Amino acid sequence: MATSDKLKKAFDLFDKANEQDPNKEVYNGSEYAKEVLYAIRMTDKLNSFAPDASEAVQLTARCQHICRWEISRDSYEMNRTGYLKWRQDLKKFHADKAGEILKTVGYDKDTIDNVAFLLEKKQLKKNEETQTMEDVICLVFLEFYFEPFAKKYSEEKLIDILQKTWRKMSKKGQEAALKLPLSESSLALVGKALQG
Incomplete structure (x- = not known):
């Protein structure tokens, strides 16, 4: 770059x-x-x-x-x-x-x-650069901050947060999220969130 x-x-x-x-x-x-x-x-x-x-x-x-x-x-x-x-x-x-x-x-x-x-974050889902930023924010959250965050909340609340995060992301962002080096417990929660 x-x-x-x-x-x-x-x-x-x-x-x-x-x-x-x-x-x-x-x-x-x-x-x-x-x-x-x-x-x-x-x-x-x-x-x-x-x-x-x-x-x-x-x-x-x-x-x-x-x-x-x-x-x-x-x-x-x-x-x-x-x-x-x-x-x-x-x-x-x-x-x-x-x-x-x-x-x-x-x-x-x-x-x-x-x-x-x-x-x-103006024109999310409509403006390509705003969407790129949102995808990066979500990916950083999932990779580095979700795990410590998960210790503070119930499974139900975490699934809700994951579903909201997922909805904010583009298809490309979602695909990148599924390749992140998440722990088994986080991956399991992602799986449950995506089934909901």
């Missing part, structure tokens, strides 16, 4: 912002700021899933959760309405944060607007 100097600089600044994350995660013996590790996983997954992705999609993958810890889930009501409001506010927050960085790097308004459009 070709990389421009501007893209590298934007990645560096996104990662520098995410290094402020107080939440840490150990992976393969190294400690990372949680959102830095997420950003790296998003870039790696995009590179393997859609190696010809546009620069705007590459930028969006890298800043998908930029500074997410600054708006905590528990500052909203702990119900579905609160959750949806938090998600909406996060999308706008990520778009604004990313936009500030992209402006300092020298990206034009069209690119900045396109990244904001993708971060806000």
